[in-house]
Amino acid sequence: MKEEYKVAGMTCASCAISIETYLKPQKGILEVAVNYPNQSVTISYDENIIPLETIGNKVKEIGFKLILGTKEDTKKEFEALEEKRLATLKKKLIFAAIFSVPIFIMSMFLMGKIPYENWIMMALALPVLFYSGAEFYTIAWKRLKSFSTNMDTLVALSTGIAFLFSVFNTVNPQYFLSKGLVPHVYFESAVIIITLILLGRFFEEKAKSKTSSAIKKLMGLKPKKVTAIRNGEEKVISYDEILKGELIILKPGDKIPVDGKVKKGTSFIDESMISGEPIPVEKMKGSNVFAGTINQKGSLRIIATKIGDETLLSQIIKLVEEAQSSKPAIQKLADKIAGIFVPIVIGLAVVTSVLWYLLGPDPSITYALLTPITVLIIACPCALGLATPTALMVGIGKGAQQGILIKDAQALETAYKIDTLILDKTGTITEGKPKVTDLIWDKNTVSTELEKVVFAIESESEHPIAEAIVAHLKMIDTENVPIDSFTSITGLGAEGTFKNELYRIGNESLMIQKEITIPTELSVKANSLKSEAKTVVYVAHKNRVVGLIAVADKVKETTLAAIEKLQQMGIEIHMLTGDNEQTAKAIANKVGIKNYQANVMPADKGAFVKELQAQGKVVAMAGDGINDSHALAQADVGIAMGSGTDIAMESAGITLMHSDLKQISKAIQLSKATMKTIKQNLFWAFIYNLIVIPIAAGVLFPINGFLLNPMIAGAAMSMSSISVLSNSLRLKNKNIN
């Protein structure tokens, strides 16, 4: 394949030579000719060995840009279209509501009180049908051409017939009057149906558009400006200008823009969003750093090894996107029913008409015209359209009261089917922050005195574990004392002098290095603390260890009871963590989870969800970090902890405000109750139809001469809507535990 591309960024002839020399040795590239005056490059290459994208990236690596139609552009265009659709829907809905309300009031309360009322209602109904409801008619028409029906057909047919019949009666009321019948109009039925159905659609679309904001937030983790060293000088450049191999300066608090390797400096980086590890990780020359994580303390110079789409963060973004787009569309139960219901209703109307024409009394032609209309009006899908959205709205509102935020109605529809629950460890099962769990002092030591010294020394230290110790000592009201000196020992701990005596606080290596005696009793205790996945800090006075401080990410108080309850409900629980095997095992044992996996990378979590789904399981995932976002989006029900990252909350369908696992069983109960209400609603939506349609068709006429008045048909229709609404409201008072 030989093609010419424009290249941006070439400013001299040497640049051209540079591109040529850089591309030529790449496998799959046969020929490269750079045309400097023309700012273009002609490449002949084998697509199978080296795709165009790779070539583009290679060129970018040395600071130029191959101009191709990018995916970004098409994506942006797509997003703009989606936004426009939602805006149009909103406009149509508001429009419909403004015109429907006066029609409704006129027909319900002011009938016979306003002159020319039919004409006024007709004028008001016209824009609702022809602007707000236009979509229903076009879709129904398209469907008709392929001999299929759905909810739109039912809406189009019932509102269309009600409208045309009403127009006929408005323009020519004499026709029915002359036959001794009242010429009713049904403008209100037509417009109210359209408004309610549009309202339901609007809620649905809004939920959908929220998912894409999760991705936008993830993108927001990339800093806009970056300080780089270019040609020996510090320069502030924008994110897009970062080159592969660029030397980047990171100050405390900076977001890491790329995946890279530390060239200079030491610091602690909060990597909890990637690895789940709650304690910031120390970085020094040669350590790897990842995009999206945050530099805590100290300055670093890093070399960008992976930029743009190649970073771990970008991979996560990609996985979240894939998981969200692969989700099955919301199964519309009502639509499915409508698929059978519509043809039956149409068939019944036709049969009714024919039977009246052939067998009916005089004027048979009038009866043949009127009865099918009554049938169609009574079959209006108003209640059917309300059945699901009202129950969901009440369910979602009830959840919110209890601190369960349901973003995606699909999650509420699915939660009751869950049979497998995956829990992230850090921040979900545990608190997510290191805390002091044990303070153990040597018998012969005065602990209060020592605590003061430890407090003073650790206050000087910048290590995250020291912070946890300081926080704990502050909490137990430890007094601060002035120390004479302080020295930090990188990677090991710190030392300080108080009243001319030397104190050392640090890990086991520090004690070994300084040849400090650890009494057997404390050594045994230290080992037992380590087996509980706790980090042990040794406190030494002169050359003897006098105390131990254990620091760990504590299990939340409510976790144990919540897990037990979920297991009782027959749900299988798995724990996943980026932490090591020992920590994972200790926590899993403590909370009673049999299935656990340690050292899990973000992508593995999503893959594990998929694996369980492939086994036919309905999987819920609960987590709080960016590293969980892919799995949260992939799961049938994603549950985010309210204390977690925004990304997790955006990716999940449900967010627990109290970050309490007990809420999960509540959410499941809520889902059960809501689904029950939806099913009852569907029953109420249909029962009236089933009873009244035959009466509307005139089955009682041969028996007792009764023929349903279309006005009563309309009332029956609204009765079914009222039943559905009140049934949904009943859900509000239901007890959810």
Place this chain on the structure above:
Amino acid sequence: MTIVKYKTNIHCGSCIKSVTPVLNNLDNIDLWKVDLEHDDKILEVTLDDEDKNSVVEAVKSAGFEIEEIQ
């Protein structure tokens, strides 16, 4: 620490961009800078060790000419 100077044909901002990754990736380089104003486009490098040749190799791999100035 050794400071070494090289004569090169790195003569514009974009050329700097193309040598940036290769030079930054060299473990023994602490600081480097090209004097674009100078006729000989002098590349000045602060090295941690004596391995001057690694710089020559790196710059050549990016497609530029380089020669150490004695």
